Amino acid sequence: MGRYTFNLPDIGEGIAEAEIVEWHVKLGDMVEEDQQIADMMTDKATVEMEAPATGKIVEMAGEAGDTVSIGSMLVVIETEGEVEDDGHGSAERVDDQPADREGVAEAADAGPGMDVATVAAEDPGVQDNQVDTPRTEVSPKDGASIPAKEADGAPAKGGDDRHTPSDSAKPAERILASPAVRKRAEELGVDLADVKHQGEHVRHGDLDAYLNYGGAQGYRPAGASAKREDEAIKVIGMRRKIAQNMAASKRAIPHFTYVEELDVTALEDLRADLNKTRGAKPKLTVLPLLIVAIAKTIPDFPMINARYDDEGGVVTRHGAIHLGMAAQTDKGLTVPVIRNAQDRNVWQLASEIDRLANAARDGSIKADELQGATLTLTSLGPLGGIATTPVINKPEVAIIGPNKIVERPAFVDGVLEARKLMNLSISCDHRVVDGWDAASFVQALKKLVETPVLLFAD
The missing domain is CATH 3.30.559.10 (Chloramphenicol acetyltransferase-like domain)
Structure with missing residues (x-):
């Protein structure tokens, strides 16, 4: 197995660096030789960078918007065999993972899509160390917060039957909302059960509409568009x-x-x-x-x-x-x-x-x-x-x-x-x-x- 370090080549115009406009790959991806991996910008011209070898992306220079100097590492590709140096990088041989590190390597290969909870679910030995944080619900009747499992009539983890609410205390309907929305509603003295909402959860926009229209909520004028979430866009x-x-x-x-x-x-x-x-x-x-x-x-x-x-x-x-x-x-x-x-x-x-x-x-x-x-x-x-x-x-x-x-x-x-x-x-x-x-x-x-x-x- 080898590693090929692909350095950013001189792409003309006498420039010293180029900006990463867009990655077409991510860590852990398998790429073919000549596959497009990134778009780099110099002045106002965009140049496509292609993989010099077939293998797995194990290192990347940065994220979109970062600059890379000419001759500096753009990506490192892990290959099955030796790779010939094309003048834009360097190749080296890497020994395989030792046997006692196979578990660590497998966890690393899981990629960013697999978190600790996923690994724990597949390994019962890990579950004993997990902390079970119960989901919080709000009773539409009095606004009091109770653990979700208690609301189902089952004792919360770590508790006993003395803490199980009686049937009369169970809410008729669960109101889903984030802690921030719950806190704001409590401060305003608003019962979330009275707030109409279009999705599964009561959101700040629903609460705003309730307040703006006196609780009547006939509640968005005809033709008005729904409030959009703020969007942060990196200038690159x-x-x-x-x-x-x-x-x-x-x-x-x-x-x-x-x-x-x-x-x-x-x-x-x-x-x-x-x-x-x-x-x-x-x-x-x-x-x-x-x-x-x-x-x-x-x-x-x-x-x-x-x-x-x-x-x-x-x-x-x-x-x-x-x-x-x-x-x-x-x-x-x-x-x-x-x-x-x-x-x-x-x-x-x-x-x-x-x-x-x-x-x-x-x-x-x-x-x-x-x-x-x-x-x-x-x-x-x-x-x-x-x-x-x-x-x-x-x-x-x-x-x-x-x-x-x-x-x-x-x-x-x-x-x-x-x-x-x-x-x-x-x-x-x-x-x-x-x-x-x-x-x-x-x-x-x-x-x-x-x-x-x-x-x-x-």
């Missing part, structure tokens, strides 16, 4: 990265947000016409058209497409537009990057948006597709609201947020018409971008959007 993985990045952005960057209303009636008409003749091309949303407008506007406002190095005190105005596209996934917000957006037409942009969004949602997106953005576009689609104040993706200096398109009456050359309107938000780093610059950029963008033929003019 992508959610932790999002929290860290957003907090760093708000601490370091003095944000300001500028909002302007755009008339997108003509743009929407153009989009509808393009979709009618698209053939095998992807269906256009407003985003590819908006990206073309941004790409045509940026050359006159290079301070918008920039990154700010706080420590070096250097602002780099980028010639290429590597546009980050904020995408919502089940694990949180990711920002895939459209490389060289200025060189793509609307159909190419639509295809790349679909590809990156799908890759972000199914977890197949690559680490380098999440890095290097020079400007970010964030959209909530139909949930866009009236206006947003998006948070800048540090070290970028601006983020653009189109909002929901709504149809409203508006005056056009003195005539009231139904128009499709959309608010556009831009948040900027005030250390790099002045308010005049941001407003001028949006006004130039507005001209292109409201006269969409200019999007295709040289």
